[in-house]
Amino acid sequence: MTLTTGLGGSPRGPEFVSPGIFVSPGNEERAAGVPAGAPARRWPLVAAAGLALVAVSAGTGGAAGYLAGSPTAATPTTGATSVPPPVAGVPSDLVGAAARALPGVVSVQVRTGSGGASGSGFVFDDRGHIVTNNHVVAAQGSVTVVGSDGRRLTAEVVGTDPNSDIAVLRVTPSAALRPLAVADLSATRVGEPVLAVGSPLGLSGTVTAGIISALDRQVRLGGTVRQTAVQTDASINPGNSGGPLVNARGEVVGVNTAIATLEGGGSIGIGFAVPIDRARQVATTLIGRG
Missing domain, CATH: 2.40.10.10 (Trypsin-like serine proteases)
Incomplete structure (x- = not known):
């Protein structure tokens, strides 16, 4: 069973198993992450079955998806065990943030x-x-x-x-x-308002609003090693890939990369972005080499 989302119905990558979901014998390779195109076996219909993490580019013929692994449920997130002090000067003017971004x-x-x-x-x-x-x-x-x-x-x-x-x-x-300004992630807090900006489904200049849901969510994005990602409930859909997640100052918090989805559907309010600190470091290195 291959998930299809976005324009053109192109594959977006194989399913992954959410923590706590039963995997039937013979389907362990799907949980471990077999590349798209491998023979598919049907999963049992259990609670939350079909939850998957998929890339959010929008293909028009070729497969543009990539493999992304399951979050680690036991990983603590910033602010999960203590209440941080209020962040002074966090604006609420998302109209201004959109205009800047x-x-x-x-x-x-x-x-x-x-x-x-x-x-x-x-x-x-x-x-x-x-x-x-x-x-x-x-x-x-x-x-x-x-x-x-x-x-x-x-x-x-x-x-x-x-x-x-x-x-x-x-x-x-x-x-x-x-050029967009980048945020200071050390001063970023869970609950801050954010905007996802990009071209979901080819609709350029689209802005959706939400909050930062977690700052240190462990997921597997692109490669085989789990990395921390910024989690948000801002609506992210196919075509948003590579666009910025910005705070209320219009500063980039992360690079929108993947969403969790159910049975091939669109956004369900769980999206992930590469933290801007990591993205900036990688981009600087690539520019230096190029």
């Missing part, structure tokens, strides 16, 4: 001979570098980005890092492409 967010479109994929990205610096997800550009086709002003620019892939699911593109610098 949108000029720095782009749609990313990949075209290959057999189809392609689409996702989102954001401007990393004033030299034309764009951060997105590795799984968005993994099809290795021609890449273009569309800015908030509607201009379409040819992009070069500077470098990719599958383990962190981060990729860097480069386009001709433009005054219309404004």
Whole structure:
């Protein structure tokens, strides 16, 4: 059983088993993470069966998904055992945050001979570098980005890092492409309002609101090693991949990467983003190499 979400009905990656869900004999390989395309076996219908973590790029023919593993239920999250002091100066003006973020967010479109994929990205610096997800550009086709002003620019892939699911593109610098500021994660708190900005289902310039649900959620994104991710309940759907999760100041908290979904459905209010500290470090390294 392969989950299908987003444009074109392309596979988004195999299921994973949520903690506490029974795995029938012979299906352990699905729980361990067998790549998409392997022979599928049906799971028993039990409570919460079908819960899966899937990439949120939107394919238009080719498979743009990647493998993502199950969260670790026992991992404590920031703020789970103690109540932090109130954060002074956290604004509540999400309209202003959207206005600051949108000029720095782009749609990313990949075209290959057999189809392609689409996702989102954001401007990393004033030299034309764009951060997105590795799984968005993994099809290795021609890449273009569309800015908030509607201009379409040819992009070069500077470098990719599958383990962190981060990729860097480069386009001709433009005054219309404004670099986004990054947040200080050490000062970020669970419960803060955030916006997911990107092009879900090809709808460019879409903004959805929520809060930070957890800061140190252990998940497997892109590679085989579990890493911490920022969890949010902001609506994230296919096409949001690579777009920024921003706080109420318009600063990037993380790079939207995956969602939990039930039986191939869309967002159920559990999304994950690569923390901006890790994404910035990887992007800086890729730019230095490229």
